[in-house]
Every structure is written in C-alpha cells, then in structure tokens.
Amino acid sequence: MNWALPKRRAAAPPSNGHIIQMRAIRKVYDTGKIQVEALRGIDFEVCRGEFVAVVGPSGSGKSTLLNLLGCLDTPSGGDYLLGGEPVAGLDKDRLADVRNRRVGFVFQNFNLLPQLTALENVEMPMLFGGIGRKERRRRAVEGLEKVGLGDRIDHRPTELSGGQMQRVAIARALAMEPDILLADEPTGNLDTSSGTDVLSLLEELWNQGSTLIVVTHDTAMARRANRVIEIRDGLVVDDQRTSTARDSAASSDGTAN
Amino acid sequence: MGAMDISVITQLFAKASSLQRKRAVLTVAAIAWGTVAILMLLSFGQGLRDQLVRGKHGMGENLAVWWPGETTKVWEGLPQGRAIRPRMDDINYLRGRMPTASNVVGEITSWQTTLTWGTTTVSNRVTGVNWEFGEMRYHWPRAGGRFINTRDEAEKRRVIFLGNELAEDIFGDLEPVGETLLVNQAPYLVIGVMQRKIQMGTYKGPDEGNAVIPITTFASQFGRQQLSNIVYKVSRPEDMPQAQREFNEGLAAKFRFDPTDEAVTGVWDTARGAEIMDQSMLGMQIFLGIIGALTLLIGGIGVANIMYAVVKEKTREIGVQMALGAHRSWITWPFVLQGVAYTLLGGVFGMVIALVLVSLIALVPVEGNQALEFLGKPTLSWHIAAATALILGGVGVAAGYFPARRAASIDPAETLRYE
Numbered sequence: 156m157n158w159a160l161p162k163r164r165a166a167a168p169p170s171n172g173h174i175i176q177m178r179a180i181r182k183v184y185d186t187g188k189i190q191v192e193a194l195r196g197i198d199f200e201v202c203r204g205e206f207v208a209v210v211g212p213s214g215s216g217k218s219t220l221l222n223l224l225g226c227l228d229t230p231s232g233g234d235y236l237l238g239g240e241p242v243a244g245l246d247k248d249r250l251a252d253v254r255n256r257r258v259g260f261v262f263q264n265f266n267l268l269p270q271l272t273a274l275e276n277v278e279m280p281m282l283f284g285g286i287g288r289k290e291r292r293r294r295a296v297e298g299l300e301k302v303g304l305g306d307r308i309d310h311r312p313t314e315l316s317g318g319q320m321q322r323v324a325i326a327r328a329l330a331m332e333p334d335i336l337l338a339d340e341p342t343g344n345l346d347t348s349s350g351t352d353v354l355s356l357l358e359e360l361w362n363q364g365s366t367l368i369v370v371t372h373d374t375a376m377a378r379r380a381n382r383v384i385e386i387r388d389g390l391v392v393d394d395q396r397t398s399t400a401r402d403s404a405a406s407s408d409g410t411a412n
Numbered sequence: 413m414g415a416m417d418i419s420v421i422t423q424l425f426a427k428a429s430s431l432q433r434k435r436a437v438l439t440v441a442a443i444a445w446g447t448v449a450i451l452m453l454l455s456f457g458q459g460l461r462d463q464l465v466r467g468k469h470g471m472g473e474n475l476a477v478w479w480p481g482e483t484t485k486v487w488e489g490l491p492q493g494r495a496i497r498p499r500m501d502d503i504n505y506l507r508g509r510m511p512t513a514s515n516v517v518g519e520i521t522s523w524q525t526t527l528t529w530g531t532t533t534v535s536n537r538v539t540g541v542n543w544e545f546g547e548m549r550y551h552w553p554r555a556g557g558r559f560i561n562t563r564d565e566a567e568k569r570r571v572i573f574l575g576n577e578l579a580e581d582i583f584g585d586l587e588p589v590g591e592t593l594l595v596n597q598a599p600y601l602v603i604g605v606m607q608r609k610i611q612m613g614t615y616k617g618p619d620e621g622n623a624v625i626p627i628t629t630f631a632s633q634f635g636r637q638q639l640s641n642i643v644y645k646v647s648r649p650e651d652m653p654q655a656q657r658e659f660n661e662g663l664a665a666k667f668r669f670d671p672t673d674e675a676v677t678g679v680w681d682t683a684r685g686a687e688i689m690d691q692s693m694l695g696m697q698i699f700l701g702i703i704g705a706l707t708l709l710i711g712g713i714g715v716a717n718i719m720y721a722v723v724k725e726k727t728r729e730i731g732v733q734m735a736l737g738a739h740r741s742w743i744t745w746p747f748v749l750q751g752v753a754y755t756l757l758g759g760v761f762g763m764v765i766a767l768v769l770v771s772l773i774a775l776v777p778v779e780g781n782q783a784l785e786f787l788g789k790p791t792l793s794w795h796i797a798a799a800t801a802l803i804l805g806g807v808g809v810a811a812g813y814f815p816a817r818r819a820a821s822i823d824p825a826e827t828l829r830y831e
Contacts, residue, residue, distance in 0.1 A: 222825040222828075225735070227734075227735060227824050227825040227828070228823075228825040247739075247740060248739040248740060248741075251734065251737045251738060251739050251740075252737060252739075254734075254735060254736070254737045255736065255737020256737070260735050260736070262828060266728065266731075266732045266735075266828065268729050268732065268733075269729075270427070271427065275427070279733070279736055280736040280737055282420055282423060282424075283420065283733075283736055283737040283738050283739075283742070284737065285416050285420075327736070331737075
C-alpha cells in the first residue's frame with residue numbers, strides 16, 4: 156500500500172519528491188577562542204507536502220538548522236540540496252534569490268517592516284522577485300484576503316494585533332509561492348486564541364498542499380504535524396512520521412521548556 | 413546594474429526616506445554651513461585675487477624697468493666697475509634696436525622739488541618722461557584733463573600732469589587743470605590729474621603722488637639728460653625674454669659692456685612677477701578651499717553619523733529584507749542615495765545663503781572702505797560653484813557609502829535570532 160509510506164520511519168522516498176535533502180550537515184561557530192559545534196551531522200529529507208515539527212530543548216541546534224534550511228547561513232560541512240539543487244558555493248546574492256523564490260519565513264516576533272503597511276509588507280518579497288507593480292499589488296491583496304485580513308491592507312503593523320501581524324507575515328512568506336514555509340516558533344509570542352488561529356491557518360495551508368517546517372515548543376503545534384523531528388546536542392535523535400499526532404507529542408513533551 | 417536593480421533601489425529609497433526629522437534637519441544645516449564656509453572662503457579668495465591683479469595692473473602690464481648700474485665684467489679691454497649711464501637721446505636708439513618691444517620710454521627724476529601754488533608749497537618728486545609714458549604706465553587723465561602729448565615733448569612745453577593724491581594735497585577740492593603751478597619757481601600749466609586707481613607695485617612711490625612733465629622740458633630746466641631709469645613694454649608676456657635680449661644687446665653695443673653682465677642688465681620684469689603672483693594666489697585659493705572642504709567634511713561626518721545610526725536602528729529590518737531575498741546592492745544603494753540626498757539638500761541651502769551674502773556684500777560701496785579696497789569684492793564664479801558641487805558630491809557619496817557597507821555586512825541569521 157503505497158500511501159502508507161509516511162508511517163515508515165527514516166525510509167528514503169524517491170528523490171524527485173524531495174524538497175530538502177541534508178547529508179552529514181555540520182555547523183561550527185568559531186567564536187575565536189572556542190569552537191561551538193551547533194550541528195554535528197544531520198541527515199534528513201523532507202518531501203513535498205509534509206508538515207514537519209522540529210522540537211528539542213533550547214540550545215539543541217533547532218534555530219541553526221532552520222537558518223541552514225532557509226539559506227540564511229551556510230553549513231560548515233555536508234551537502235544540502237534545496238529543490239534538488241545544491242546550495243553550497245552560491246554567492247550571497249544567489250542565496251538571496253534562492254531565499255526569495257524557494258523559502259518563506261515566518262518568525263516568532265513577526266519581523267514586519269514597521270513603516271510599511273500590511274500590503275507593502277506582503278509586496279516586499281515580490282519587489283525583490285522582480286514582479287511588476289500591478290501584479291504585486293493584486294497578489295498581495297489576494298494573499299491578505301486569504302489570511303482573513305482583506306479589510307486591513309492599509310494598516311501599519313502598530314495598528315494590528317499580534318495574531319493579525321503573524322497572519323500578515325504568513326501572507327508575506329507565501330507571496331512568492333515558495334517550495335517550503337519555514338516557521339520559527341510562530342505562536343510563541345501570541346496568546347492562546349491568536350495562537351490557535353495561526354495554527355489553524357498553517358494547517359489549512361498544509362491541507363492545500365504547502366510544505367511546512369516549524370520549529371516549536373508548542374505541543375498543540377507538534378500534535379498537528381505529520382512528522383516530528385527531535386534534535387538534541389546537534390543531532391537528530393528521533394524522527395517519526397505519524398498520522399496519530401498524540402504519539403509524537405508524547406516524545407516532545409518532556410523536552411519542551 | 414540592470415533596470416530591475418535600479419527599479420528596486422529607487423522604490424526602497426522612496427520608502428525609507430522618512431527619517432528622524434530633527435537629526436536630519438541638524439545634519440542638513442551642518443552641510444549648509446560647510447557649504448557657506450567653503451563658498452565664502454573661495455569667493456573672498458577670488459575677490460582678493462581679482463583685486464590684486466587689478467592692483468598689480470595699476471602700474472601697467474607687461475613692463476620691464478631698468479636702472480643704471482656698474483659693470484662687473486671686463487669687456488674688450490675695458491675694465492670692470494664702469495658706470496653705464498644712458499641719456500635721453502638713447503631712448504630713440506633703443507627703440508630702433510628693440511623691434512619686439514611695443515614701446516620704450518625714459519624717466520629722469522628730481523627728488524624733493526618745490527611745488528608752489530599760491531601760498532601752498534610742497535616738496536615732491538618731479539619726473540620727466542616721454543609722452544608715451546601715460547599709456548604705458550596707466551596715467552589716465554580725469555575728465556577735463558589730458559596727459560603730456562607729442563607736441564608738449566617736441567616743443568618743450570611747461571606743462572605738468574599730477575597724481576590725484578598730490579593734486580589734492582596742493583589744490584584741495586579745487587579743480588587743478590588750468591591752474592599754474594611753480595616748479596622750482598618756474599611756472600607750469602596743470603594739464604591733467606590722474607584718475608584714482610589701485611596700484612600694488614611701485615618703484616618710486618605710488619603714481620598718485622607723481623608730478624610728471626615732458627622729458628625735454630625737464631632736461632632744459634634741470635640741466636640733466638642722464639636717465640634715472642628706462643621702462644619698456646611688450647604686448648604679450650611671452651615676448652619679454654626676447655625684448656630683454658634685444659635691450660641688453662642694444663645697450664651693450666652702444667656702451668661697450670658684456671651683454672651677459674647681469675649687474676647692468678638686470679630688470680624688474682612685471683610679467684614674471686605677475687606669473688609668480690598668479691601662482692601664489694592660486695596656492696592661496698587652494699588653501700582656502702581646503703579649509704572650506706574640511707568644514708564641509710565635518711558636515712559630511714555628521715551625515716555619515718546619522719546614516720550609521722539609521723543602519724544600527726534598522727539592523728533587524730535590513731536582516732528581514734535580506735531574508736526576503738534582497739541583494740546586497742539593493743540594501744546599500746538606498747543608503748548611498750540618502751547620504752547624497754542629505755548632502756545635496758544642505759549644499760543647495762548653503763549655495764543660496766552664500767549667494768545672498770555675496771550679493772549683500774556687493775551692495776556695500778568699495779570707495780573709501782579700507783577693508784574692501786584691499787580685499788576686493790567676494791566673487792562667486794562658476795568655477796567655485798562647480799568645485800564646491802564636486803566636493804559636496806564626494807562628501808555625500810562617502811557619507812552614504814561607509815554606513816551602507818556596514819549595512820551590507822549585516823548577517824541576517826544573526827539579527828533574526830535574537831529579540
């Protein structure tokens with residue numbers, strides 16, 4: 156039964172379905188006196204349409220992994236293919252193009268540009284992607300409507316609630332129709348009800364076919380993911396594909412702080 | 413840089429230009445102040461330069477002045493130490509030997525001569541000159557008068573031309589032309605008074621104190637034909653060496669001395685003096701320009717400072733833009749443009765202020781104002797404006813570039829990691 160495949164653990168699906176392939180990824184921070192090894196050899200793949208929760212204690216290397224996945228940083232060793240293409244050796248501007256076209260970022264603290272309206276914030280990646288003014292505006296309005304903020308397009312971030320800001324950030328992340336959506340504690344700065352809203356929105360996006368990788372402490376978030384990867388001391392210690400979310404939640408409960 | 417880059421940069425620049433108003437105003441003011449400083453310094457320098465050139469030309473242009481001397485070299489069996497003393501008649505001989513010179517005149521001076529008009533008596537120098545002296549040495553007559561002419565010289569007329577200061581000393585506010593002035597008790601008709609002029613160089617005293625009579629008349633009254641000095645003129649400065657050669661050879665042939673004997677042939681070459689002065693004035697203007705540029709630089713540091721502050725404040729935003737796919741040049745160029753925009757804005761204000769100041773100073777009458785008479789009027793030329801604009805542009809680009817470089821070096825992963 157072919158569609159039972161997600162239940163199998165660590166079995167490599169065919170590579171044409173892989174959006175992310177990491178092999179023996181290491182990341183060493185050289186602070187001058189001491190070298191900190193944040194990632195010590197990470198191997199994993201992510202297929203199109205997966206919803207991956209990355210869990211682990213603080214300092215385990217989750218954020219480092221997310222930065223590498225999003226091409227914000229380059230690994231010290233190992234191979235990383237994003238959408239089947241190697242990322243190593245690209246210069247900064249080419250990496251910027253990769254981030255622009257393939258990756259959408261959602262941050263814990265939203266990181267909207269404060270002097271721009273919601274609409275202009277959503278337009279920003281499309282500006283960098285070379286999309287014309289009219290098309291940009293059309294798609295930005297459409298994106299904001301999709302996250303339920305069609306009536307807030309001219310509001311600045313200070314005039315929006317936390318949940319609304321995060322929804323603008325999600326619309327911005329999706330603007331370039333990226334291959335993956337990377338979220339770092341997307342509900343970490345939100346109250347429970349806003350957090351639930353954002354969670355529902357992410358789940359809806361997944362149901363529509365988006366690929367999500369979310370770093371989280373939130374057990375509710377991990378419960379909704381179809382796959383939970385646990386990281387400790389720079390290594391993947393657990394990787395479970397599950398259709399029943401509670402199983403994976405149990406494994407992450409103890410590690411959240 | 414492609415069209416897309418330019419489009420992105422201009423759009424980002426337009427979005428980013430609303431900044432902290434107070435700091436921006438102060439910075440623009442600093443640049444304006446620097447611009448005013450540099451423009452005023454250069455304008456005053458230009459005015460002073462013009463004034464000095466005018467003053468130097470007050471004596472006449474492209475002149476060489478020669479004084480009698482003693483030989484220091486033996487020559488064709490003649491010993492050294494012989495006095496070379498040309499006479500009035502030698503002027504015509506020299507004119508024949510000097511095709512390059514546009515004119516040659518002789519002067520004979522009698523010092524401390526008594527000049528009497530009514531009850532007023534002054535002791536002053538009196539100089540006999542050829543009639544061409546007036547045009548060569550810029551003794552322009554005031555309205556109602558004239559300089560010595562050929563007939564005065566040919567007929568040994570007793571006519572006298574006065575410098576304006578001397579005329580005032582003797583006649584006060586009265587019109588001297590037509591009056592009779594006694595020169596050592598001999599009556600002379602005053603035929604003209606020199607127009608007021610600015611004069612820097614002089615060899616007997618300022619021309620405004622001159623009393624000039626025909627050289628022939630002088631010879632008759634004072635019984636002297638030996639020349640006190642000779643003045644010759646060329647039409648172009650570059651002709652001067654050739655004219656000097658002709659003069660030396662002509663004089664040496666007649667008086668039988670070594671034409672390379674500099675003790676005799678040495679002259680005061682005003683054309684060369686002018687060249688040296690031009691260079692030193694240029695040096696002065698460069699010096700003033702540097703002072704002004706340093707003032708402007710301080711303004712530029714102000715702009716750079718505000719830009720650094722903006723980069724620091726916007727570190728996270730820049731990181732976000734990078735995460736969203738901004739190229740480094742899209743981050744840096746808006747900063748450079750901002751630096752240039754602030755600087756140019758301040759520069760425009762400064763230029764307007766300087767223009768107003770220069771125009772106001774131009775309204776102050778120069779006549780009788782000692783300071784302005786020496787300094788001249790500050791002059792804003794296109795060169796000065798262009799040089800200032802160039803410096804402003806350089807300062808602006810630098811003020812934007814260095815902060816922009818810092819912005820481009822921001823590591824997005826680093827800035828996004830922390831609150």
